[in-house]
Amino acid sequence: MANNFIDKIGQGGYGSVYKGKLKNGRLVAVKVLNKSKGDVEGFINEVATISRTSHVNVVSLLGFCFEGPKRALIYEFMPNGSLEKFIFKDNGNQNENLLLEWGTLYQISLGIARGLEYLHRGCNTRILHFDIKPHNILLDRDFIPKISDFGLAKVCSREESIVSMLDARGTIGYIAPEVFSRNFGGVSHKSDVYSYGMMVLEMVGGRKNVNVHVNNTSEIYFPHWIYKRLELDEELRLKRITNEDDNDKARKMITTSLWCIQTDPSSRPTISKVIEMLEGSLDSLQVPPKPFLSSPPRSPTNSSNAMSTSNGANITRSI
Missing domain, CATH: 3.30.200.20 (Phosphorylase Kinase; domain 1)
Incomplete structure (x- = not known):
């Protein structure tokens, strides 16, 4: 074969x-x-x-x-491969011809949300993915996104709001706070919403939110920077925005994703609400509170608890 x-x-x-x-x-x-x-x-x-x-x-x-x-x-087979090669400048395959227009980015973000809504609500059982990231989003010939890699997924009943887990799972930069520390709240479908929000911010910025090569991964630069510009209603300074329609799509993606990465799971929208926010008017969206962004510790003293290798591979650990 x-x-x-x-x-x-x-x-x-x-x-x-x-x-x-x-x-x-x-x-x-x-x-x-x-x-x-x-x-x-x-x-x-x-x-x-x-x-x-x-x-x-x-x-x-x-x-x-x-x-x-x-x-x-x-x-x-997905002819266009994974989403990451179209958004990260430090990817070896990246070149100007691979940069996607805002209309395409917007449709991809909407398609991923619809796929997640199906997993959370459309199946007989609820499926939580726990590893939503650009690498696990595949694109067909027409750039229709498809969620892949269910190795870390968890199946639960549709009635379950909080799920029990013996291990934390995911990839650095996309893991919801409550997944690596229960002090932030219970693990639920809102954990996938957080990962989705972080991924959409990377689609907007064309760069990783977290620099995995630095020791202090609690500093997540782009979300802080873009939040400030949104809060002050300043020009976004993003590439390839050529008209008002592009600007509206970018602002909807940013505002929605900033709601998705709220630290408190109860403050995040459901994925169904995310779709509603993306498809609705920009005027109806409120700027969310500034997210308190954090990542699992990766200092040498905590190396046994590392959630991800330096190349972004996903692993799990007991907690």
Whole structure:
């Protein structure tokens, strides 16, 4: 199927992704997992979770291999790859031709929200993703976004408002405060809303919110900077804004995402409300309180509690 794995199209902490082709000519992405201790649980979790889904903004699982130590997932192939290569300037693939227009960015942010709404409300059971980030958003030929990578997802009943977890999970820069410390509140679907907000801010700014190469990850620069400009109603100074429509879309994305990253989960909107905010008029949106932004400690004394490697790979830890 993958022609001896000669066409590698992705790499992560989980393993590698290769381009393949079915006998009927359909292109697929074959995700081969590393042979590490924790992969079996993550693999079974991903298969069990995504098998429950069917939505235009959620990637389709076409099959899997679970034979001895060999584990692979077969997904529909996404020609445009992941969202990260279109927004991060420090990405090796980034060039001016990959920069997306504001209309496209806006539609991508709306599509991701609709996919999350389906996971939170549209399934028979509620699915919490716990790893929403640009790397896990795939784009098809028409730049329609699809949520992928359900290795850290948790399935719960639709009636559950707060879920119990024995471990914290996610990637530095996107983890909701309550996920790594229960002092901030209970873990719920609002934790995905936080991750979504942080991701949309990166889409707006074209840069990572957190510099993972510095020791003090509590300083999240771009959200503070853009909040100040929004609060004072100043010019956004963002690239590629060429008209009033672009400016309105950018301001709606910023205002909505700043609501999403409120530290108190109860202050964040539901993902359904997020869609309503994005689709509504800019005049109806209020500037939220300034978020108190924080990240898990990554100092050497806390290295055993690190939530992510320096390259952004996701891991979990017990708390």
